[in-house]
Amino acid sequence: MEKWKLKPSGDLGLSPIERYRSLKRESGLVETVLRFCWWTTMRFYLAIFHRLEVNGRENLPVEPPYILASNHSSHLDTMVLGSILPSRLRNHVFPLAAGDFFFDKPANSAFTALFINALPIWRDNFSEDDLAILRKLLIEEKSIFILFPEGTRSRDGKMAMFKHGIGMFVAGTSVPVIPCYLKGAFDAFPYNRALPRFSKLSLSIGVPLNFNSVSDEKDGWSQVAADVEASVRQLMATNQQQ
């Protein structure tokens, strides 16, 4: 018989709002049901209204951990990347979202946490403890992070330079980064529109990048960001030639 072990939820003792904002949040049956409904609806919505096309699906690893890193031009981006992942991994998928935007009000926090399973990144207050919790979640708990290394949505449709934050998660580890390029999201749902247009979206998934030989310090992080950005730009160039 397995050794008797009781491990309380990581977010035990927190109020509901604190739980939604906590990086130690854990999902139960309610969240699983809500996410199943949300992502099923999202898959249908993207397939029917945006005629979503996915290329390079074979590049996705079968099992986590890994990071999906993509260009960022609309709120549809997270929906597209989340919807292509298998349902069985739903509770292991964590989009990293700006805390000051998605977790500022209780209702926002509840929706973002319960349905999307996003984790807040407080851009002005990201501590080493937060980084340690996220790395543990990614590597030891075998998770999938959805990350937009530009840091914010594009204001003109052009891809900005990737920030080195992504390197903090993967430098010196064997966790692969899967570069992705999403085409059409800026036209469909730019930052200044309240509702999306029903235009076509196309996602290209690149080959996994590994950074286990990269040093886990600032230069290494910058190298990771530059390599991922180059891969996404390569996907963009290939996509535009077609």
Next chain:
Amino acid sequence: MTDAIRERLFGFGNAFDHPFTFWAVVGIVALTILAGLLIYLLRVTKTISEERYRDTISRWKPWIPLILCILVPILAGAAWTILAVALLSLACYSEFARATGIFRMKSITAVVVLGILVLTFASIDHNDRLFFAVAPLTVALLAIITIPFDRPKGYVQRTALGVFGFLLFGYSLGYLGNITNDPNYRPILILIFLGVEMNDVFAFTVGRTLGRRKLLKVTSPGKTIVGSLGALVLTTTLVAVLAHYVFQGTPVDRLPVLITLGIIISALGQLGDLVLSSIKRDIGIKDTGTIIPGHGGLLDRFDSMMLVPPAVYHFLSLHLGPLGATEAARIFTGG
């Protein structure tokens, strides 16, 4: 559905038919207000320090919404009471599952939730055979639900936690809903709640005033032998006196039966408290939640209620015949 059934399930009109219900509600409201005033008075006269006042008042305040959440559904009708019991069961199981970690096994939790929903339906339908069948059937389902995953490691652990959680928070608390099939359910439920909650108050007060020797110093260091015995005597007396008015003219209205009922409520109330203390000590946590400020989680407040309802139901049925036997059965399923 006949008018009589509709009235029992959803009707507020007969809420105060039994004089005990009226006087108990008046007494509870008066006692709550009086307690608040007393705490305030102690502060004004500087009998207690400002810090002690803040601590006491923060424990008193949550009682107002708690009493409303208990009394309003009971007065509003059987269906509302049953739904409130279902919500309490689900919330208590949720806290238990998060504290023990069994929430990570979603299939186990799904079966427990299913069991609680069927119990709720059985109570609303007044379907005793279904109600009593839910326990063995849910336990059986819990025993087999994780077998198809082909992961025998941890099987005993997860199945045992599921069964334990369902029987305590689903089935045992579910009896509170089933009691509503008796036309006299309002005074019976108020008697149970009053007995169990006053039992806690008596144990705390007597223990603080007179108690020295710890009851179980590792399991629950705050409890004393004198506090426990004091609560047993006071609660048994209180329940026996109140139950005399609730069951006037019935076979329960005899001194030995009334005293036994009091002992059942007091002893099982205290044991329920110790059950949760044991769970918390084993896991190494102080509270199971944060929903009630000053008290902790719902389980921390309703732990004393866990073991009482089935014992009271079957004890009363032993003397009165099956509770609700005079009422129409299988309201929605027919037969």
